[in-house]
Amino acid sequence: MPNPFKPSFGVSPPLLVGRDDLLDEFAEALEDGPGSAARATIYTGARGSGKTVMLNAVEDRAREQGWVVISETASPGFVDRIVRQHLPGLLRDFDPGAVRRRLTGITGPLGAGGATWSAVEAHLADAGLRNQAALLTDLLAENGAGLLITLDEIHRNQIGELRELATTVQHAFREERELAFVGAGLALAVSDVVNDEVLTFLRRAERHHLGSVGREDVARAIREPVEANGRQLADDVLAEMVEGTRGYPFLIQLVGARVWRRHPSAPEVSMDDARLGVTDALRRLGSLVHEPALADASDIDKSFLLAMARDDGPSKMADIQRRLDVDVNYASQYRLRLIAAELIEPVRRGYVDFALPYLREYLRSHAAAEM
Ligand SMILES: Nc1ncnc2c1ncn2[C@@H]1O[C@H](COP(=O)(O)OP(=O)(O)O)[C@@H](O)[C@H]1O
Ligand SMILES: [Mg+2]
Incomplete structure (x- = not known):
């Protein structure tokens, strides 16, 4: 039996759970027309929280x-890819004659009557992002449709290009065009970008944080694919797997996949498969999630995290400050940095906890070594 679970970044799961409200909100914004708030949306979340697959889902x-x-x-x-490949490709799907006529209206004459498509394409690229987007949304609007642009892994490094795209999207909104924009990125990267003066529309965009998924949803995300593929799952076995995921979307797939593969042709998933599969999944989590998530952390960030890892549950800021032997301002500055990097989260007044599942365990077991 093929493994139904998809423990790979960017690959949509067999069943996407816990995001229906967000997806409905987006779909309604398309129906509601220009000016509807969710037509500019940004999803933030830690690595493995499901940002990329949310983009896949809104695209669907x-x-x-x-x-x-x-x-x-x-x-x-x-x-450049949007201007030279995506937009000309989409425009080509329309009546080329109509595109040619309108393009001539925007940019001036396009050679004699029978310009070839490659001439049109070159002309389109020169016409730029804004003109092409205008042309395409005009043509789409005639069919009651519009254009969705999604942008994954938003990051300050691409601020120049982001400004260019944002300016076009902003104009399209002002002109009440049928256009929507959905972006995704780590909260830190997004807040960096959103604070840029030019990107005001991004600041006004609906921002949703993709967090962990509730137990009921996790259970459904595991049970349905297992049963749809002809195997049974007793309640206590399912509960063992659900527990192992801690509601973290990537672990739903990783636990599912590692449990499944133990005995793919057995009619029922055993408790043994569940326990060993969870252990196996957690062993892989370090290199797949924790290591990359810590890659940008400074030495001080790491000492802060290690100071937290000494607690079994949420850490008191006053304790961390004492353990690091620093003053309040210093500690709270690092607290903010680490919250924005989605490594920790505030839980209640004066307390923080880890934002990634099993990060505490990972830090403890790696504390002495290369960290
Ligand atoms: N809501 C969800 N339900 C089930 N599986 C999910 C969900 N969201 C994400 N996943 C799975 O988690 C993994 C990580 O998703 P991805 O979108 O790549 O995360 P991110 O882009 O935030 O790093 C993928 O294997 C994906 O199939
Ligand atoms: Mg991603």
């Missing part, structure tokens, strides 16, 4: 409503 929702989608990642050259 948009397509269901007949919209066309440009899906990009904020790596160098993304605006």
Whole structure:
């Protein structure tokens, strides 16, 4: 039996749980028309919280409503890819004659009557992002549809290109075009970008933090794919797996996959499979999640985290401050940095806890070594 679970970043799960409200909110914004708030949305969340697969899901929702989608990642050259590949490609799907006529209206004559598509394409690239987006949304609007642009891994490094895209999106909003924008990134990266003066529309965008998923939803995300693939799962076995995930989306898939593969052709998942599968999944979590999440942390960030790891539950700020032998301001500055980096989160007044599951255990077992 093929393994139904998908423990890979960016790969949509067999069942996406706990996000229906957000998806409905987005779909409604497309129906509601220009000016609807959720037509500019940003999802934030730690590594493995499901940002990329949320983008996949909103793209699917948009397509269901007949919209066309440009899906990009904020790596160098993304605006160029939109201008030279995505937009001309989408425009090509329309009546080329209509595109040619309108383009001539925007940018001036385009050679003699029978310009080839490659001439049109070159002209389109020169017309730029804003003109192409205007042209496409005009054509789409005639069919009651629009354009969704998604941008994954928003980061300050691409601030110049982000400004270019943001300016176009902002204009399109002002002109009440059928256009929507959904971005995703770590909260720290997003707040860096959102505070840029030029990117005002991003500041006004709806921001949603993708956190952990409730037990009921986790149970469904595991049970349904298992049963749909012909195997049974007793309640206590399922509970063991649910417990192991701690509601962390990536672990839903990793636990599911590692448990499944123990005996893929057995009619029932055993308690033994569940326990050993969870252990196996947790062993892999360090290199898949904790190590990369800590890659940008400074030495001081790490000492702060290690000071927290001495507690079995949430840490009191006063204790951390004492353990590090620093003053209140210093400690609270690092607290803010680590919250923004989605490594820790405030739990109640004066307390913080780890934001990634099993990070405490990881830090404890690596404290002496290379950290
Ligand atoms: N709501 C969810 N329900 C079930 N699995 C999920 C959910 N969200 C994410 N996943 C799974 O978690 C993993 C990480 O998702 P991804 O979108 O790549 O995270 P991010 O982009 O935030 O790092 C993927 O294997 C994905 O299938
Ligand atoms: Mg991602």
